[in-house]
């Protein structure tokens with residue numbers, strides 16, 4: 178089912194010789210008669226990709242051997258933020274405002290506050306506080322009320338209903354969420370955690386159905402702040418391992434596939450609730466962490482809509498009862514509002530409030546929201562500034578100095594319209610995932626963080642996240658990951674040779690491209706080579722009297738990478754559990770291919786490795802400077818231009834030297 182890569186060395190010498198002569202002639206012609214656009218090619222001094230550099234660092238003799246580099250087995254397709262197919266589904270909504278009566282009360286760090294105008298007027302304002310009590314995952318009740326509470330009343334529960342009166346006619350009733358003070362939470366005994374990361378907290382904000390590309394399209398302000406300004410690290414080749422949300426949650430939180438855990442599905446024989454499942458939050462709690470599992474959709478919550486949910490409250494903070502009680506009231510308000518606040522603000526504020534109240538405590542928080550993005554990613558555009566603002570608040574308040582903050586999607590959009598396109602299929606498999614560590618962490622664990630940065634370009638999965646979380650309790654070291662292990666902590670280097678098979682990703686979920694041997698005489702290989710040569714010669718164009726026009730002397734390797742047949746055919750899994758692919762009737766065609774080529778140029782014998790992208794629909798080929806590596810030593814070859822332009826030294830062979 179999996180194709181192994183095989184290097185296609187041009188071994189049939191006769192054919193090869195003929196081909197080479199022809200290629201040289203063709204490419205020389207090509208090079209002289211076409212212009213290439215250089216404007217968008219930014220020159221960086223650092224020529225080799227980090228991967229290639231690392232390969233050289235680990236094995237210096239490679240450079241002398243002339244560039245047979247260890248290759249990364251899993252290469253993902255290069256997706257585009259402005260992909261026209263996907264942009265058809267894009268809409269930007271203006272920020273949401275909630276009309277109607279302003280809330281009479283609000284919550285401030287565990288206390289109930291009266292809104293100003295009411296407070297000021299002495300008009301017989303009274304409020305009763307009814308604590309919300311969880312009975313089970315599907316049932317709640319109201320506890321005995323605190324009657325006529327005063328402004329600043331310390332909450333006795335995280336969720337409550339307020340019934341307030343003003344004068345004889347006006348009445349207010351609403352359900353509120355906050356984080357109450359509790360001695361038992363404050364004084365949670367802690368493990369010394371000698372070999373973990375000193376009790377660094379983990380806080381996760383997750384959004385349903387947000388692929389990496391969708392995130393880049395719809396949350397530009399959040400990303401600009403989190404990634405560009407604060408320096409969050411994004412996984413760029415993070416691949417799902419199954420269908421839908423639970424196929425991410427179980428691997429991430431338990432290290433297991435659903436079918437490796439006890440039966441928990443509604444209406445299945447012998448099914449149990451999920452209380453005894455090995456969720457990592459249980460281990461975190463034992464080590465003294467305050468924990469949360471938060472989802473805002475009582476019907477479609479990951480562990481509740483087709484599973485039996487939890488008999489006992491699974492985590493310290495658990496807003497499910499709140500959403501059970503509040504959801505039926507939503508219809509009284511502007512859509513996506515709860516009273517005068519947007520539901521997304523209520524959601525984000527509650528996340529924030531845990532930090533306000535329990536700043537010092539170790540925390541493992543997993544807040545995963547479904548309804549803002551599940552049916553339509555576009556609603557996320559309304560939340561962009563709110564997410565950024567809460568991250569900024571926590572950062573500026575110093576709350577993130579003891580926390581790794583994770584922003585993530587579980588998988589990409591799964592609606593049929595999107596899923597039936599080539600781009601949609603790739604995006605579904607590649608969710609957004611990013612981490613922000615406090616600055617001291619990188620200084621203290623430089624090896625672990627270097628590996629994490631390397632791994633952003635390697636194949637990673639939710640199983641790896643589980644191993645990563647375990648390192649917070651007991652750090653297992655920052656060496657090289659074992660390629661045979663299904664999950665590898667991201668603080669270890671993911672081996673280059675890791676494939677979907679190693680990572681236990683079924684072929685129809687595997688977005689890594691399939692490797693195919695192609696003859697070097699293939700017409701598309703020739704076109705790809707032509708594009709590469711034009712680009713390389715383009716760099717030295719202005720210095721032609723110094724740098725020779727290069728031609729290709731020998732193609733040493735040609736490989737094509739394209740989307741797996743199983744991904745193109747995949748339509749859906751069975752509806753109960755999403756475990757097996759039952760419908761493989763889609764007929765998507767490959768729309769993109771990558772050509773990885775290594776070749777030798779003449780004069781001068783430069784060895785190059787390039788990756789050229791083919792747009793199959795348009796029939797065009799494209800590569801940027803990032804995708805070109807000079808893989809043998811250039812020595813003194815470019816001596817004549819070093820004082821003129823050092824940036825092009827890899828491409829320049831001084832014709833007069």
Ligand SMILES: *[C@@H]1O[C@H](CO)[C@@H](O)[C@H](O)[C@H]1NC(C)=O
Pocket residue numbers: 299300301344345
């Ligand atoms: C407030 O309540 C008192 C006693 O019940 C009553 O006399 C007074 O008229 C009320 N004031 C207002 C503004 O309703």
Ligand SMILES: *[C@@H]1O[C@H](CO)[C@@H](O)[C@H](O)[C@H]1NC(C)=O
Pocket residue numbers: 286287358533534
């Ligand atoms: C919130 O209240 C708690 C308990 O009274 C207190 O320890 C904490 O410092 C408060 N946080 C802020 C930000 O005021």
Ligand SMILES: *[C@@H]1O[C@H](CO)[C@@H](O)[C@H](O)[C@H]1NC(C)=O
Pocket residue numbers: 575578579617
């Ligand atoms: C952040 O945490 C580190 C390590 O615990 C500590 O040395 C540093 O002083 C803290 N910085 C701030 C601003 O709190």
Ligand SMILES: *[C@@H]1O[C@H](CO)[C@@H](O)[C@H](O)[C@H]1NC(C)=O
Pocket residue numbers: 186187730731732733
């Ligand atoms: C071209 O490359 C092949 C494979 O590395 C090698 O066997 C052959 O000698 C090379 N030919 C030339 C002309 O360099």
